[in-house]
Amino acid sequence: MARLYTSTVVDVPVLIHRAKKAGPTVLLTGGIHGDEINGVEVVRQMIAKKVVKPKIGMIIAMPVVNIFGFLDMKREFPDGRDLNRVFPGTKNGSLASRFAYQMTHSILPHVDVVMDFHTGGAQRFNAPHLRVDPMDIESTALAEVFHPPFLMHSKNLSRTFRDTCSKAGKRYLLFEGGKSQETDKKIISSAVHGALRVLHHLKMLVDTKPLIKETAAPILIKESKWIRAKYSGLLHPKTQCGQHVNKADVIATITDPYGTMRHKVKAPHSGYIINVNQTPLVYQGDAIFHLSKHEDKEPAASSL
Structure with missing residues (x-):
């Protein structure tokens, strides 16, 4: 995407695993905010468990989307902008806007389902939950399959990745849990197994042994x-x-x-x-x- 001041090239790894049989394409993203380590660890564990190699369809995994912020342990891009507030981006805008533009035009058109993993901000610890727009019926239905402890109704914010996905007709799940600059095993486990349930529902898992049984029904928070x-x-x-x-x-x-x-x-x-x-x-x-x-x-x- 760009070079550091030292002229070192910065690459953003995108892992793509495609099965021989046709099926849905799922995008897994972590680290849209560079200091949100839980999301990075969720995608990393799914890669390490080899569950990103699907039986049908394709899985695209981006463990660290905001590689610049990740290097500095900062939420924002080097230009001071929040990547999750500049979507769908512009071709010739700021660095964050250019990056958002690349994701919107190079990756998103190939995707059917997005699972995006976040945490709370600095010192703010979130209970594990999914945020869905109640007007997005398909994403809400998929959120129930994910089966988080809490399911929160939340309208899409303008210029977010979620809003861009929604406008493009993609099913989108926003997971929130824990806080920035820390990892939490329980939060990560909740996210990983929720994602596995979604992949199992889409008939993409080769092996369902990692699945755990669903617990009590999610608590729906409307307000x-x-x-x-x-x-x-x-x-x-x-x-x-x-x-x-x-x-x-x-x-x-x-x-x-x-x-x-x-x-x-x-x-x-x-x-x-x-x-x-x-x-x-x-x-x-x-x-x-x-x-x-x-x-x-x-x-x-x-x-x-």
């Missing part, structure tokens, strides 16, 4: 709310990500460094904690918890 800090100070979370809390439960405390102030953060309503801010220090107004509202035990009926 959620961010809880923000009312005071600046030291944050002490009292709940874990993915935990259910009741209205008025104390989910954290905020203290000053001097032992004179201690504020209890209470849940404004019952719901599941789907994101926890794990930073030790917060300013007034910082988002500290993401709490579900009106969640359902089972997702809407699938059209599959």
Whole structure:
């Protein structure tokens, strides 16, 4: 795509495995944000397990999409832009925009299904979940096959990879779990086995031994709310990500460094904690918890 300042060429590896028999083409992507290591590890494990060699169709794997950010452990491209906010890109724009353009025009036309693996931002730990637009019926149905612990309704944001895939008529699954610059075995396992269930559903797996049984039905989250800090100070979370809390439960405390102030953060309503801010220090107004509202035990009926 480009050279470093030292004139060293930077290549973005794209692994392609095609079966002899025709079938769907699945794209696996990790590291669209360079510091989101969980997604890189998910795709890496699927390559290492050799499940990316399909019985039918084709699997395209890109473990590290944003190789520039990965080298520096940064979310953005070297031009300071968020790759996931410049799609579908332009041929002669910024570096990030040119990269998005190449993905949109060189890879996406060959693809039927996209599974894109992300994490929370800096110090924000996400419970493992898929985000789907409820208006995208085909992707929602495939999300149920993935069978994540949480299934969250979320509209597509303009200029994201998800929005570009949707407009191109591709089925797209956005996985979120864990936080940036860290790996989490449970999060990675949830993502890997969800992806395996999708590949099994598409009849692409040569060997189904790696599959694990589905657990309880995904919890469908149709609405959620961010809880923000009312005071600046030291944050002490009292709940874990993915935990259910009741209205008025104390989910954290905020203290000053001097032992004179201690504020209890209470849940404004019952719901599941789907994101926890794990930073030790917060300013007034910082988002500290993401709490579900009106969640359902089972997702809407699938059209599959």
